[in-house]
Amino acid sequence: MNTVVLSDPSPEPSPQLIGDDLRAKAASVLERFVDQFGGVGVRGAVISTADGFDIAMTAMPEAEGTKLSALSSSISAIGDMATLEVGIGNNHQSITIEGGDGYIFILNIPSAACPMILSVAASKEIMLGKLMYYARLVVEGMAEA
Amino acid sequence: MMHDNDLAEDEIAISYASACCSRRDLVLLKSVLSLYGAQGHAVWHYHRSREVDVLVIGPEIASAEAAAVLHSDARNGGQAMLWINDLPVSPDNPRVFQCKPPLRALQLVAKLKQIELYIRQQRARQAASPRFEGREQLETARFALIQWPPLDFFSGDKDFLRMSSMLSVRRMTLDELTLQSTRPREKCRKFLYEMHRAGYARLIGPEEENPLPPASAQSNAPKRSGLNGLFSRIRASLGLSSA
Amino acid sequence: MIEHKILFTGTVGAGKTTAIQAISEIPPVCTDVLSSDPTIGKEKTTVALDYGEISLGKTERLRLYGTPGQQRFAFMWKILAQGALGLVILVDHSRPDPLRDLMIYLDNFKTLIQESACVVVICKMDESHPPLLEDFTQAMKQKQMVYPVIPADVRDKEQVLWILELLLVQMETRQ
Numbered sequence: 001m002n003t004v005v006l007s008d009p010s011p012e013p014s015p016q017l018i019g020d021d022l023r024a025k026a027a028s029v030l031e032r033f034v035d036q037f038g039g040v041g042v043r044g045a046v047i048s049t050a051d052g053f054d055i056a057m058t059a060m061p062e063a064e065g066t067k068l069s070a071l072s073s074s075i076s077a078i079g080d081m082a083t084l085e086v087g088i089g090n091n092h093q094s095i096t097i098e099g100g101d102g103y104i105f106i107l108n109i110p111s112a113a114c115p116m117i118l119s120v121a122a123s124k125e126i127m128l129g130k131l132m133y134y135a136r137l138v139v140e141g142m143a144e145a
Numbered sequence: 146m147m148h149d150n151d152l153a154e155d156e157i158a159i160s161y162a163s164a165c166c167s168r169r170d171l172v173l174l175k176s177v178l179s180l181y182g183a184q185g186h187a188v189w190h191y192h193r194s195r196e197v198d199v200l201v202i203g204p205e206i207a208s209a210e211a212a213a214v215l216h217s218d219a220r221n222g223g224q225a226m227l228w229i230n231d232l233p234v235s236p237d238n239p240r241v242f243q244c245k246p247p248l249r250a251l252q253l254v255a256k257l258k259q260i261e262l263y264i265r266q267q268r269a270r271q272a273a274s275p276r277f278e279g280r281e282q283l284e285t286a287r288f289a290l291i292q293w294p295p296l297d298f299f300s301g302d303k304d305f306l307r308m309s310s311m312l313s314v315r316r317m318t319l320d321e322l323t324l325q326s327t328r329p330r331e332k333c334r335k336f337l338y339e340m341h342r343a344g345y346a347r348l349i350g351p352e353e354e355n356p357l358p359p360a361s362a363q364s365n366a367p368k369r370s371g372l373n374g375l376f377s378r379i380r381a382s383l384g385l386s387s388a
Numbered sequence: 389m390i391e392h393k394i395l396f397t398g399t400v401g402a403g404k405t406t407a408i409q410a411i412s413e414i415p416p417v418c419t420d421v422l423s424s425d426p427t428i429g430k431e432k433t434t435v436a437l438d439y440g441e442i443s444l445g446k447t448e449r450l451r452l453y454g455t456p457g458q459q460r461f462a463f464m465w466k467i468l469a470q471g472a473l474g475l476v477i478l479v480d481h482s483r484p485d486p487l488r489d490l491m492i493y494l495d496n497f498k499t500l501i502q503e504s505a506c507v508v509v510i511c512k513m514d515e516s517h518p519p520l521l522e523d524f525t526q527a528m529k530q531k532q533m534v535y536p537v538i539p540a541d542v543r544d545k546e547q548v549l550w551i552l553e554l555l556l557v558q559m560e561t562r563q
Contacts (some may be wrong), residue, residue: 018424049424051433052460070460077419077436115422292529293537295522306536310554311561313535314505325561375392376560378444383411385553 018055022114026056029141034058036134041126043102047142048072050115060121072106072119079106094132102126107135109142116142159187159198159264161227166203170229170248174201177253187261198264201227204246208232225260225267239263287349288337289316294345304328308336309345316349390448394555395468396438397497398478399489400457403511405438407478407542408452411549412440416452425458435461437468465496474505474555478542479524482512487519487527494533505558506535507551513539 026047034042044060052073057065079092097104102123109116118138122131163171175191182188189199202211211232228234228243240263242256290312299305308326311317317325322333340346380386396404408416419436438454453468455461469475477493479486490508494501508528510521524537536554540547 051421051423051425051435052458053424066460071463073421074419074436074456074461074464077421081417081419081436114424290534293525293534295525296538306538306554307557310507310536310557314558315561375444375448376556378448379392379442379450379552379556382442382444382450383549383552385549385556 018049018053018114023056026142027058029138030056030058033134033138036130037126041122041131043121043123045118045120046072047109047138048117048119050076050117055116068104068119068121069117072117075106076108076117094135105131105135107139109139111143118142156185157187157261157265157268159189159261160192161189161199161201162192162194162197163201163203165205166201166229167205167246170203170246173248173250174253177250177257181254181257186257187264189257197224199225199227199260201229203229204231206230225263227256227260282348283334283338284319287316287318288312288341288346289349290340290345291347292345294340294343298339298343298345304332305336308333309340312340312346391451392444392449393451393453393472394474394476394552395453395455395472395500396476396478397455397465397493398457398476398509398511399480399483400433402457402478402480403542404454404457404478405434407476407509407548407551408438408440408454410542410545411442411552412452413443414441416440416454433458436464459492462496469497469500472500472504474507474559475500476551476555477506477508479508479510480512481510481514481519481539486510487523490524491527491531494528494531498533501533501535505555505562506533507554507558508535508537509542509551510537510539511542 030045030047033045042059044058044064046054046057046060046065046068048054048069050073052070054065054069060068075095075097076092079095080090083089083092091108091110093108095106097106102121103126105118105120105122107118107120109118118135120131120135163174166174178189211230224240226241228241229246229248230243231245234241234243242260242263244252244256290309293313294309299309304326308322308328311322311325315321319330319334319337322337323330326333337346341348396407398404405416405418405420417439419434419438420432421435423431423433425433434454434456436456438452440452440454442450442452444450453472455465455468475497477490477497479490483489497506508524510524513521521537521539525534528534528537535558538551538554540551542548542551
């Protein structure tokens with residue numbers, strides 16, 4: 001099915017339930033996160049709603065961040081199904097996609113008010129342990145939002 | 146009726162009849178027509194019959210009748226009309242050409258040219274797609290669905306709905322439809338006839354490419370057994386009647 | 389286990405999950421998530437897929453998949469369409485521009501439709517305001533994609549079964 005075409009290029013309206021405060025907080029949290037790596041390893045990051053709308057992104061073209069938000073939403077939802085089915089918990093905590101030239105990490109940000117997802121694009125040079133540590137800090141920081 | 150091979154190559158013959166016209170207008174019409182024909186345009190012939198290319202309707206028609214004439218089903222042959230009348234014509238109606246009375250020669254000639262163009266285009270279209278000559282043709286012609294009919298067309302008959310659904314994926318002949326639907330041939334014939342008459346199905350000319358091969362005449366032979374059996378199994382599991 | 393698939397698509401709230409629920413033998417699996425989009429007027433929205441099942445005997449199964457409705461999940465449409473036997477497009481008549489909605493799905497699933505089968509279902513039909521059923525069939529005629537268009541209430545199992553019947557009839561005719 002290579003011929004499927006997105007017919008409607010106009011962007012969907014940005015949801016209003018995401019307040020400016022939340023956006024600002026997400027933006028600054030992401031800045032601090034990327035700073036930890038000094039430009040090595042992390043290619044970009046986006047915090048999005050669980051239903052696929054981007055809230056804030058950094059070091060990433062907007063189109064990519066928007067797309068990744070939707071993709072991560074679907075992948076997370078299937079990840080949740082898998083963890084439930086196999087019995088390793090109720091919600092996925094993280095999913096790692098390994099490509100030839102890098103990784104995508106998708107982390108669940110549980111929050112009663114506004115369930116979110118953190119997606120990070122990284123190159124192969126990334127120190128996995130360091131990334132997961134600081135990514136978890138992002139999750140904790142946003143979960144209190 | 147004059148044969149087309151009596152005419153010069155590009156000339157065509159147009160038959161017409163008239164009704165409710167004033168004597169003055171008829172006299173003017175005939176003299177303009179003979180001049181018009183002599184100039185190498187279409188040659189118009191009068192026929193005392195309704196089965197003509199153009200109906201000339203004058204102002205002496207009663208208004209109720211006029212309304213009926215104007216709104217008559219455009220799908221029936223697409224007969225053109227020269228409307229010598231003040232009553233307005235919808236601009237969306239391509240087959241009615243209006244000249245407000247009293248008739249004037251210049252105005253009339255302009256309309257004759259428009260009518261001639263309309264008829265040339267219509268004949269070109271008909272040459273490209275086969276004319277429906279009658280019920281005998283139903284037996285062998287191949288039909289394609291061109292628009293899903295409105296619900297009341299089906300009159301609640303589920304067989305008709307199924308037949309339309311079949312026709313939506315494959316262009317079929319009466320034989321093929323009868324076989325595929327397992328319904329009586331007469332019912333299938335009626336379906337195809339009504340669909341064609343109402344304009345929801347059209348005939349396929351022999352030169353047209355059929356995107357799906359016609360259902361094989363030996364359809365009783367086992368088809369790809371896997372899939373054919375699959376549909377019966379789906380029907381059974383869902384509690385739907387077998388086809 | 390031999391697997392077959394039928395796909396349900398359409399805008400958010402049109403009734404994909406409901407339609408699957410009406411006929412699935414298992415309680416449908418949904419990947420519904422709380423919606424942050426106030427324009428869709430729903431609390432939850434499907435972000436990956438809905439899933440239902442009908443068994444066809446011991447070794448065979450018919451899977452019913454519902455796609456997400458929102459266009460940003462169009463990549464899921466592509467994934468889910470692979471190998472489907474047919475497509476049901478649910479059109480929500482109460483939306484502002486249902487004709488445009490239908491055109492989007494016809495365009496995006498064009499290849500699948502042309503290779504298999506399609507039924508267009510108008511949900512929440514209100515005959516007192518446009519577009520009328522004929523507007524839908526006329527639009528499809530212009531596109532030369534002529535398939536059944538029927539109004540239905542997909543909460544009713546009988547009506548969903550009838551939709552599947554029209555789909556099956558197309559699939560059988562293609563053989």
